[in-house]
Amino acid sequence: MKKLMVLSSVVCAMLCLCACGSSSKKLVMATNAAFPPYESVEGNEIIGIDPEIAKLIADDLGRELVIEDMAFDSVIAAVQTGKADIAMAGLTVTEDRKKNINFTDPYTEAAQVIVVKEGSEVTTPDDLEGKTIGVQIGTTGDIYAEDIKDATIERYSKFFEAINALSQDKIDAVIVDREPGKVFVSENEGLKMIDEEFTVEEYAIGVAKENTELLDQINASLKKLQESGKIDEIIGKYIKAE
């Protein structure tokens, strides 16, 4: 009987090792692929700055990159619950988010900007007072909009829905990240971006609090990729200097 128990615990341990081994081969990235040039869908593929950087990190860690596309406001929960190993979604580092996940070192700088219709009376961030502002739910733009005096916030599940509402005069402005904002303005006639940036931010990769080993590995990887110029190369491929 004793022998049997020992044997079964060995089998259990082996099964666990195999299971853990195979899942640790994958590096699951939670993202929202509606945020060009950081991530977007092209054909059957998710392309952009984040998947390209993530691929290099996965290669460096000897793991296979698997991308899970989901709503932006689910990416942090996906990491917290272990559904994904990393959240990489043009994800801005904020003190509030740090309560729920750890962030790697930042891999790029970013900003929130204001997109309006050409000819709009909104020409500076202060002009947003009392206006109807479109945001993507759960983004830093959403958080900042809450501080604007007398503003009405319209929350959309995707940025392009906010942009469509703006084109149709349903809202007065959209607060969005700078580079996606540029893409949306270039793809939609009659829109423009206000020169003055709303806030300056940094993007980093989110990792579960308890997964400090992965956090350290990714930071080491990011450092190498930064030093070799690979990150700049990828960013330069998608964002042309003005």
Ligand code: GLN
């Ligand atoms: N940078 C913004 C944030 O982290 C928006 C990111 C996104 O919509 N993918 O909240």
